[in-house]
Amino acid sequence: MKPFIAAYCLCLLAATFFPLFQFGVVPVTWHIILHLQLPLVITASLVGASLASGAAALQIVLKNPLADPGIIGITSGASLSAATLILLVPSGALAYFHYWLPLACFAGAMLSTLLIARIAHKLQLLDAAVILAGIGISTVAGAIVAWLYLFSDAQAMRNLTFWLMGSLHQADWWVLAVAAPLMLTSVIVLIKQGRPLNQWYLGEMAAKSVGVNVQRFSALILVCVAVAVGAAVSVAGSVAFIGLMVPHLLRLKLGHDNRLIVPASALTGACLLLLVVCLNSLLTTTLLPVSLVTASLGGPIFLYLLVKQTRPRLRVS
Amino acid sequence: MIDLSQLSVPNRLQVTDLQFAARELTLLLGENGAGKSTLLSALAGIHVSDDSIIHIFDKPIQDWPLASLATFRAWLGQQTHSHFSITVEEMLSFFAQSHHTPDWFDWLDCLEITAFMNRQLDSLSGGEFQRVQLARVLLQAGSAIDEGQAIVLLDEPLAALDLRFQYVVMDLLKRLRDKGNCVVISSHHPEFATGYADNVLMLKKGQVIAQGRSENVVCADKLSQCYGVEPETLARYFAGNN
Numbered sequence: 001m002k003p004f005i006a007a008y009c010l011c012l013l014a015a016t017f018f019p020l021f022q023f024g025v026v027p028v029t030w031h032i033i034l035h036l037q038l039p040l041v042i043t044a045s046l047v048g049a050s051l052a053s054g055a056a057a058l059q060i061v062l063k064n065p066l067a068d069p070g071i072i073g074i075t076s077g078a079s080l081s082a083a084t085l086i087l088l089v090p091s092g093a094l095a096y097f098h099y100w101l102p103l104a105c106f107a108g109a110m111l112s113t114l115l116i117a118r119i120a121h122k123l124q125l126l127d128a129a130v131i132l133a134g135i136g137i138s139t140v141a142g143a144i145v146a147w148l149y150l151f152s153d154a155q156a157m158r159n160l161t162f163w164l165m166g167s168l169h170q171a172d173w174w175v176l177a178v179a180a181p182l183m184l185t186s187v188i189v190l191i192k193q194g195r196p197l198n199q200w201y202l203g204e205m206a207a208k209s210v211g212v213n214v215q216r217f218s219a220l221i222l223v224c225v226a227v228a229v230g231a232a233v234s235v236a237g238s239v240a241f242i243g244l245m246v247p248h249l250l251r252l253k254l255g256h257d258n259r260l261i262v263p264a265s266a267l268t269g270a271c272l273l274l275l276v277v278c279l280n281s282l283l284t285t286t287l288l289p290v291s292l293v294t295a296s297l298g299g300p301i302f303l304y305l306l307v308k309q310t311r312p313r314l315r316v317s
Numbered sequence: 318m319i320d321l322s323q324l325s326v327p328n329r330l331q332v333t334d335l336q337f338a339a340r341e342l343t344l345l346l347g348e349n350g351a352g353k354s355t356l357l358s359a360l361a362g363i364h365v366s367d368d369s370i371i372h373i374f375d376k377p378i379q380d381w382p383l384a385s386l387a388t389f390r391a392w393l394g395q396q397t398h399s400h401f402s403i404t405v406e407e408m409l410s411f412f413a414q415s416h417h418t419p420d421w422f423d424w425l426d427c428l429e430i431t432a433f434m435n436r437q438l439d440s441l442s443g444g445e446f447q448r449v450q451l452a453r454v455l456l457q458a459g460s461a462i463d464e465g466q467a468i469v470l471l472d473e474p475l476a477a478l479d480l481r482f483q484y485v486v487m488d489l490l491k492r493l494r495d496k497g498n499c500v501v502i503s504s505h506h507p508e509f510a511t512g513y514a515d516n517v518l519m520l521k522k523g524q525v526i527a528q529g530r531s532e533n534v535v536c537a538d539k540l541s542q543c544y545g546v547e548p549e550t551l552a553r554y555f556a557g558n559n
């Protein structure tokens with residue numbers, strides 16, 4: 001765990017004090033660090049940790065190594081709320097639009113999760129039903145967003161596109177005051193579930209046979225993931241690939257012990273988004289959407305490691 | 318150890334007044350769908366309805382917290398698999414109790430799984446996987462089994478095993494029984510009743526059709542009734558085994 005903590009501390013320091021290298025040690029630099037850079041690095045850390053640790057836990061409970069929060073419709077619920085607010089309400093018409101947007105996204109994420117949980121409960125099939133209901137909700141939400149696009153002006157479309165690709169610069173101290181405790185609490189609870197998550201590798205019955213309360217545990221994981229990812233999406237928009245890539249790569253490298261994988265995922269996710277903050281600080285003329293960076297860097301690395309790690313396996317019948 | 322007064326699972330199982338004592342190995346026999354797995358999972362507290370009356374150590378099974386039950390009850394179900402490429406060693410470490418004793422390593426040696434501890438579960442053959450699953454459930458309740466205070470419930474532990482390992486596993490279960498544990502297994506191998514099982518329970522369509530000491534229950538007539546196989550065919554089968 002120590003290398004991950006060390007890497008995170010390094011990234012945190014680099015991202016926080018980057019303005020010192022850009023502007024030098026002058027009074028305005030400290031103002032920038034306190035009011036702009038600190039909310040940014042806290043957002044990056046918590047969003048990265050929420051997405052990666054949430055996905056790590058979700059993959060086990062849904063018994064699907066390719067599951068990420070997008071697959072159970074959390075992101076699409078938030079996206080639909082964002083699209084409705086950005087495309088239909090003129091920004092000038094709503095006071096404190098900046099604060100309404102994350103609130104609406106969080107409400108959308110929670111609503112879609114609730115809907116999926118109800119469908120899954122009705123079908124009495126946790127993992128498959130959650131994934132199927134999630135795909136259904138995502139498809140419906142995507143279709144509504146596409147219809148909304150048709151009737152929107154160019155500026156609103158541009159705003160939504162930018163939101164859908166993720167941005168860490170939307171959060172300030174006021175937004176973080178609400179979202180940060182939600183993300184932090186959920187991530188801590190997820191990190192503490194390492195042992196029962198390990199016992200879930202062989203399915204619900206094996207977990208139940210060693211004393212895991214299956215229904216309560218799966219509900220706890222789904223609620224924590226929904227709250228963590230809902231809050232993350234509400235402050236940073238839709239961030240691609242971190243949830244899928246980070247836990248998967250860590251399992252390839254470190255094995256499958258979730259007492260290590262979940263906290264390591266949280267720290268690695270946080271590090272990745274802090275690197276995006278550093279990159280954006282380097283590029284002074286333009287602001288890169290987060291998903292653009294995570295997918296551009298993560299995709300090739302993911303494919304390379306996947307090909308490198310996958311050895312031909314003799315399957316004995 | 319286990320006192321079952323009433324167990325009713327609609328359309329699957331209807332049994333009353335069964336006892337499973339310490340230092341006894343009980344063999345459940347019956348055709349596919351007879352209710353063996355349902356009975357074992359109910360005794361394990363995995364699927365047990367509120368109206369069932371089952372006492373474990375004189376306490377209603379519904380009053381046992383699952384975590385407490387898991388410390389002295391080993392249960393092997395069917396159809397266990399993982400979608401992740403975890404290794405044998407990882408899987409055993411996730412389920413084993415933290416306190417190890419030399420006996421535990423004897424079990425691993427006996428089941429001959431120490432040679433492939435680093436292999437991934439999805440690369441194992443059916444028999445290797447079954448042996449690993451057996452080791453998993455034994456290590457899960459290892460301390461209680463060591464002390465002879467455990468209930469070992471195994472659903473078809475001999476499935477997928479070759480002939481040698483069938484005997485290895487039955488010998489191991491016999492040793493666990495001799496320590497004082499209560500062992501209940503289901504199987505499609507009635508030939509293991511003689512020499513291994515103390516009691517045999519025959520199920521058909523969710524009802525008990527015969528129960529008692531193995532030498533009294535396992536005979537051509539009862540097996541014929543249990544499995545719906547002609548007595549002549551059974552006679553040829555047992556003649557071939559002898």
